[in-house]
Amino acid sequence: MEKKDPAVYSIGIVEERTGLTGRQIRYYEKMGLITPERTEGKQRRYSEKDINLLLKIKQLLSEGLDIKGVKEKLKAIKEELDLKEDLLNSKYSVNIPGRKEISSLYPVSDRAALIELLTEKEKNKKD
């Protein structure tokens, strides 16, 4: 089950796929909302998850949150995820639940981000 997510998208591609301007994308990065990789030439390279994260940010922003609010929201989601991860790795877990089941426990609005972050966690443990 090789599930890699290399950062291969240029900022131009990300603009098209997220509907955001390069200006906004760079601004969110400066605000600490995203951390894309860099090529040797210092150009930004985004992964599939970065794009999903950008879309999540865009959604939260459209819901009235400001940059600070989005940052806190993303942090909250991550903490929630770490908590669930502990349960998954717990010695008390007899039956390891599948990601699908886990995600179903979450409200639809947070499911996308949850799955996305969980996938990242799983990948990091494998590497």
Added chain:
DNA sequence: GTTCTTACA
């Protein structure tokens, strides 16, 4: 031509 940073309106 694309992207990057800095800076000004």
Added chain:
DNA sequence: TGTAAGCA
């Protein structure tokens, strides 16, 4: 946020 300058 848009745009321009000067680079890579």
